[in-house]
Amino acid sequence: MIFNFDREFQSMMQEHNLTIVILLGHLNPDGDAAGSVMGLAHYIKVNYPQYKVLPYLADTLDKGPKKQVSMDKVFNPFEKPDVEEKYGVIVCDTAVLARMIGRKYYEGAEASIVIDHHASNEGYGDVNYTKTSEACAENVYYILDENKLKNTIDCEISPTAADYIYMGILHDTGCFNRVQVSTMQAAMKLLEMGVDHSYVMQTMYKDTLESLQKRLELLKRAERLLDGAVACVCINHAECETEEISYEDIHPISGFLRDCEDIKLGFTMYEEEENRWRCSFRSDGKWINVNELLQAFGGGGHAAAAGVRKRTNDVEKFKQEILERIIMMRKFSVQDK
Ligand SMILES: [Mn+2]
Structure with a gap:
């Protein structure tokens, strides 16, 4: 009905x-x-x-x-x-x-x-x-x-x-x-x-020359993970302060990464305050369902766009846990086919 x-x-x-x-x-x-x-x-x-x-x-x-x-x-x-x-x-x-x-x-x-x-x-x-x-x-x-x-x-x-x-x-x-x-x-x-x-x-339309230049600097930091199909930009609190990077600056980055032809999953990790990380994930929703991916960590959203907030003083460990779950989910989805 x-x-x-x-x-x-x-x-x-x-x-x-x-x-x-x-x-x-x-x-x-x-x-x-x-x-x-x-x-x-x-x-x-x-x-x-x-x-x-x-x-x-x-x-x-x-x-x-x-x-x-x-x-x-x-x-x-x-x-x-x-x-x-x-x-x-x-x-x-x-x-x-x-x-x-x-x-x-x-x-x-x-x-x-x-x-x-x-x-x-x-x-x-x-x-x-x-x-x-x-x-x-x-x-x-x-x-x-x-x-x-x-x-x-x-x-x-x-x-x-x-x-x-x-x-x-x-x-x-x-x-x-x-x-x-x-x-x-x-x-x-x-x-x-x-x-x-x-x-x-x-x-x-909301870009200015300055905002595009800032975006360039953020994209330069992207690292490829797993077999290269995943890309991540990670910014800690000190970098946010000294380079004046706001959440508004970082927010669209995961989408730009995902839209690259050679990237399946793009994500950002942003330390909004000391030991509190705000993370944003974008995929096509099929290669990996990011809502399912992040529910295991207390986050969620949509199949193609989701986020999570995490308190941790070891972001590298958190990132590894996410990558391990991606590998596991990918294994199952390949077996399904
Ligand atoms: Mn909406």
Whole structure:
């Protein structure tokens, strides 16, 4: 049975006698978290004007999507919602409670709806709709009423709900690099409705000469591991400080490594504070499932993109443990075939 957002939303509001809804996403929001949250916020605002809608995103939103969100004429999602009455929440693109931004709003809500696309979603919330797909915004698109969505384009000026949903799809698929038929069908419908591709594409551009030069320095550090099909960039805390390398600088590196024709798995290890490592893994999802790989270490995410945080004073040992698990998983997958 397909999830019907309008029915679930209205029953949440009516059964609990609510007039306010708060929308939340994950920490360090990306284009998909912002696109899903803001898309739904505009959809509700236009189609259910009787309710007060309060989207909330962290100020650490990625630079590209932030450009579009800053142009929003209706909402300022960087301001903390100020609520005295009871309310419901809708959470998007957030696999685990620990990664939620504005969690106190979730804890204080009368009722909640969760919409996600992570295979690792822990199933929290009163209503939890998680379907593994390329982007949470793709799921958002498919649970909405087409005429009501079209309404948002007719009633508002950009960025509209449809622009935001398109933005989410654009970002989580790496500009349609990783898609399924359903992804392209959703994108096509949104364009037909009136979304302007080049308008939303502006959220994809964020490089400056300086940021590219920094990236060059990071890529120079990449080491090949195993038989060369795995590449890793590892940065310790002292290097982060002296070379002013932020997580934002390191974050895209694993994706660039993975996209190389001769690399199957790219990952980065970044010591965000003394003895705490934040690691990001990217593959094609088939050579190795990085969600499965990292679940053994307390991390997770998607088959092709996942992360883990680890407290250790011996990162080399941690790296060896990961490599051993990669070898083991690869052995089994080869035997399967
Ligand atoms: Mn996502």
